Amino acid sequence: MPAPVFPRLLVSALACLFSLSQLPASAQAIGPADETRCLLLPLDPARRAQAAALVVEAEVLSQRSYWDNAHRRIYTANTLRVYKLLKGQWPAAAPLTVVTEGGAVGDTLQTLTNTLRLSPGQQGLLFLTPAGFAGAAPAGAWTAYASRQGFVRYDVVTATAHEPFRQYPLLDENFYRAQTALTGQALRELVPNPALAAALRRRQHPAEARGINAPLITDFSPRALVAGADSVLTISGAGFGAATGSVEFRNADDGGVSFTRVSARDVLSWSDARIQVRVPSYSSTADPAGSGPFRVVTADQQAAGSPPLLPFTVRYALTNVQETTSGVTYRPGHINQNGAGGYTFQPDPALASNAAALAAFGRALSSWRCQTAINWDLGGARTARGIGNDGVNALEFDQGAELPTAVLGRTTSTYAGCREANGTIRFWAKEIDMQFDDGVSWQFGPGAPSSAQFDFETVVLHELGHGQQLNHVIAPLIGGVPQLVMHYAIGRGQQTRQLNFGRDVLGGYAAQLRSLAPGACGPAAEQPAPLTAPLGAQVQGGRVLLSWGARNECGGMSFDVERSPDARTWTRLGQVPAAGAATYAYTDGQPLGGTSFYRLQVQLANGLRLPAAPVGVRESGPPLLLYPNPATGPLLSLEYNAPAPSNALEVRIFDAVGRYYGGQRLVVPQAGVNALSIGLPPLRAGWYVLRWDDGSAHGAVPFVRVE
Incomplete structure (x- = not known):
């Protein structure tokens, strides 16, 4: 069905009506008082003003991230310019340092849900x-x-301004008067704030009153897409201008009360009548785009809202992380961290002794595991406690003031990265830690929560969604209850213990497909649950014997066995039903000649299929082959027949007279034939040799480079 076309005057009137409807007459509370926002509990403004020793209006100028002394947690020191002072003392023109939790140091990143992040x-x-x-x-x-x-x-x-539970319609004298009434100190302007002054002038003298044609959005497509997956939105209209401005989406972290601006690199094209933009889950302020009307902001700061009669939906948002040097964002994946296919969560002694809480966590974990094959397990209690970069996926209640005031719980994800041969960076979740407030009235189940309780399983299911690498969305409500687990808010008495297949599950499935693909650098990829190790393949008597291990299977699972001559085109050989066994076997009685590849597809009860990393077999031949030969492009593909998984395969390139041109250390994820690749250094046409060494064997393979 073609998209409706509205007359320009009608669209303009509706857009104006929409924009005015977003500006309340006075400061307003957002949402019911018993609802959290990103697991934040509402905080009384008077209590906040009393607790603060310094209250300032300021702008973030720059940032620097660093490790703490124990090398467990990353913090970010933000340098700010102070414009106004509302409480305490601060010298004019002096920079202010504000420390926030999380950040990036080199190729290691730490992110914390429900925690303040600032951006320049x-x-x-x-x-x-x-x-x-x-x-x-x-x-x-x-x-x-x-x-x-x-x-x-x-x-x-x-x-205008906003915070998690309040919004402010105009930053005028009334706004500052209300704040100083709470701080008990007169306002003092230290230096002018030109950006805010310009915004106030635009509010007082709108573009139409100044004889300027305001921009107008008339249509956009598609109507629904995924954030953080490089999905492109095309916006049509008029008056966008020749100079590139920006597109701002509803901020899913606060339910769309505020807008979040896309990064400049996500604006793909811009003209007076047409814009193309990627819909981000990591915007210029590190927030995910959410459903609801969006806006275009021109280079001269004129704004146009999307037509309110044309709904825009973000189905789900895939987590992205940002490489600090280039500013490029990447989708992180999971790895085989525990050597048994994925990750093991370990409770601290206090949570381990709470049988009801542990059971609720186990039910939430099983929901994700059985619906998306995320390879998570719940392990035994650890003797230590604390959140940090220690290789343990911690699960605990906080003690004292470990969590910030009015934070119900949060997930700390530590990511690591490495650069692949094609220049991109592979990021993976190195560690996932969860901490919950011990002072909250929890319902651990299996009974329903009362109107005064938070449902622990609902909260854990949501936080595990972040561990699955999903961000917040703005979900539809039915009877006041959100229909998606990854909805940004959870209320007292709310019970959301079922994943929505079309949004939550398919989002987790998309994240899983990326995680299961073997990387060209870094650790071995995650195995889809219930697999515990890479597929084993052995040539014996003209047949190929396949074997694999499994644990904690879910009902309705099965294993499809597939074969390929090139690890790209696959043919199904057979299916083995999951039967609760620790090990399984399958025999290919008529294998292909030369090199062939095998893989398992884990079939879930909901119909989704997830491929495990392939393994190759070769009956004879040298341990390492390379192609194409002659080499013509920037990459060289390798087939390495490994006796065992290894992180120690070194390859080096020399010319005919022994001059060294560079090398790499490659990750070999599994035994058997592994398909690998390396980036070639700048080479002139000629004869070269690639020398390899895995610590127990070595060899040399000549190749020719042509122009």
Whole structure:
């Protein structure tokens, strides 16, 4: 059905009506009082103002991330310019350092859900206390009280502001008067704020009143897509201008109360009548795009909202992480961290002793495992406790003030990365830690929560979704209850223990497909549950014997055995039903000649199929082959017949007279023939040799480079 076309005057009127409807007459609370936002509990503004020692209006200028002294946690020191002082003392023109949790150091990143992240260019009101992070805070540094709720974020396009539970329609005298009534100190302007002043002038003198044609969105396509998957939205209209502006989507982290601007690299094309933009899950402020009307902001800061009669939907949002040097975002995957296919969560002694809480966590974990084949297990109790970069996927209740004020719980993900032969970076979840507030009234189940309780299984299912590498979405409500687990808010008395197949499950499935593909660098890829190790393949008597292990199977599972001559085109050989066995076997009685590849597809009860990494077999021939030969492009493909998995295969390139041109250390994920690749250094046409060494054997393979 073709998209409806609206007359320009009608669309303009509707867009104006929409934009005005977003600006309440006075500061408004957002959502019911018993609802969390990103697992934040509502914080009384008077309590916040009283607790803060310093309250300032400021802008983030720059950032620097660093490890704490124990090399367990990453923090970010943000340098800010202070415009106004509302409480405490601060010298004019002096830079302010605000420390936030998480950040990136080299190719290691740490992200924390439900925790304040700042970005250069952001402005807002900060309620600060002296930074008390042991072994991590520079002298004289500050941190936001209650983390995300200690920052009232400004929108300098519309001169409005918002925080997780409140929005402010205009940053005028009334706004500042209300704040100083809470801080008990007169407002003092330290330096002018030109961006905010310009926004206020635009509010007082709209474009139409100044004789300027306002931009207009008339249509867009598609109507629904996925954030963080390089999905492209095409926007049609008029008055966008020749100079590139930006596109801003509803911020899924706060339910769409604010807008989040795409990064400049996500704007693919821009003209006066047409824009193409990638829909991000990691915007310029590290927020995911959400469902709801979006807006175009021109280079001269004129804004146009999408037509309210044309709904825009983000079906699910795949987590992205950003490489700090280039600013490029990547989708991280999972690995075989525990040597048994994936990850093992370990509770601390306090949570391990709470049988009901542990059972609720196990039910939530099984929901994701059985619906997406994420290879997670719940292990035994650990003797130590604490969240940090220690190789343990911790599961615990907090003690004292370990969580920020009014935070119900959060997930800390530590990512690592390596550069592949084609220049891209592979990021993976190195560790996933979860911590929950021990002072909350929880319902651990299996009974339903009361109106005063939070349902632990619902909260854990949501946080495990973040571990699955999914971000928040803005979900439809039925009877006031969100229909998606990854909805940004959870309320008291809410029970959402079932994954939505079309949104939650398919989002997890998309994340899984990326995780299961073997990487050209870094550790071995995750195995789809219930597999515990890579497929074993052995040539014997003209047949190929396949074997694999499994544990904790879900009902309705089966294993499809597939074969390929090139690891690209696959043919199904047979199916083995899951029967609760620890090991399985299958024999290919008529194997292909030369090199052939085998893989398992795990078939789930919901109809989804997930491929495990392939393994190759070759009856004879040298351990390492390379192609194409002659080499013509930037990459060289290798087939390495490995006796065992290894991180120690070194390859080096020399010319005919022995000059060294470079080398790499490659990850060999499994025994058998592995398909690998390396990036070639700049080489002139001529004869070369690739020398390889795996620690127990070595060899040399000549090749020719042609122009």
